[in-house]
Amino acid sequence: MTQEELDVLMGNEEKVNIDELNSQKEQAQDDSDHKTAYGDIVDGIKSQDYKSSSHIAWPPPPPNQEHKVVHQLDDVTRDSEEKAIEQLDRLEIMSNHFSNSEKSLKQLDAIFKKNIEIFSILSEKFPNVQTFQQALQSNQSSQSISSQITEWLEAGQDEAMMAMDAMQYQDIHRQKIERVINVMRALNRYMSSLFEGKIDDSKRVGSAVHINGDSTENVVSNDDIEALITSLGQKSDQA
Template sequence: MTQEELDALMAGELDDMPTNTTDDALLMDADDETMEESLIDSDALDIEKDKATSQLMHEYRPSSTMSWPPPPPTDDHKMVHQLDDVTKDSELKATEVFDKLETINTFMMSAEDDTKMVAKQVASNIALFETLVAKFPKIEQFQKALDDNQMMKNHVENILMNTQMTQDEVMMIMDVMQYQDIHRQKIERVINVMRALSKYMNALFEGKKDDDKRVGSAVHIHGDTSTEDVVSSEDIEALIASLGKK
């Protein structure tokens, strides 16, 4: 090969290089577009699956005559979620009840103090009218006022006694409400046990392979009792034989 032929060959290869580079770039762009379309299709499929699952979960209606299928894992059926709501709501309501009882007890203590002041004044009136009746026995108004104040004293004593009994009842209610906190602690202990069991079961059934990399399960397997609508091997052979006769 002469020098001129070698130079011509090298010049031809250099001329072909941009063309090859352009072709490679086009192929890479096509591959990228294909991968992007595949990713988009996969994402769209996942979104559709999530929508379908969410729709089925929200369309579920419990029935007292059916024990299967179990309710879907929505917020209304998650056991720990529901128990957490129970403990939270019960604690809030118990706090409100304690506050109301404390307010009632404060009012009753104030009423007791006022009643004692009234009783003191009534006792002073009785002492005064007893003196007046002793000095002026013929004046009926003094005797009537004395009788009225003595009757008032009895009513005031009853009010004072009822006020004190009400305070005692409020304290007893507060003692009873302490059991509500004990029940809340028991529920929280149950929640902790359930969470521990859930973590244990998840760890027990954990696999080395991701779920999205696993092979899909067969819908119908030979020997299933719920495959009446599936075509059997005998039916397939009969169909092939009938097609062969035609």
């Protein structure tokens, strides 16, 4: 409360709405605390729009769920591990498909090889029968295509294995993040222990509102205002 407001109350120059004065005082105090705590604040800044800037050193992000560092790191490690396991499972399924396809092609290759032997003998014995020549060429071509597909499947299986090996680095990154979390938690416990006091905060004496030497000499506490209002009420009753 300013000195002017006190003069109004003491002199009874006009009817004053006490609730309005208290509200104005609380708002002024909040604005003062906000400016003291956050320094130069850019108008219109929102918590969800917070980002670091070389021109704006303050305010920091609010300590809500979105900005709690350890919570976010825990979420990152958990989500990364889940996605890594999911990808490894999919790569393993792909590798199994490649392997099964290779086995099937080997069975087909054995059939092509047997057909080629048969049609080669028939073509030699019956050179004038074009059907045997065509069947021989068709099986030879199919065997060549089968061999090419087998090579592609083997290459795909190799790539899947290499991808699975590369995914192992995800576990290393997770361990690094967990190590950072452990260091941060250890520092937090250390700082809490460092600033720990023997007296419980609820049993501590309240801090003085004004100390000699402060620049704000016209500071009045809530207790002073309540006492002033009570004394004014008593004077009105006596009158």
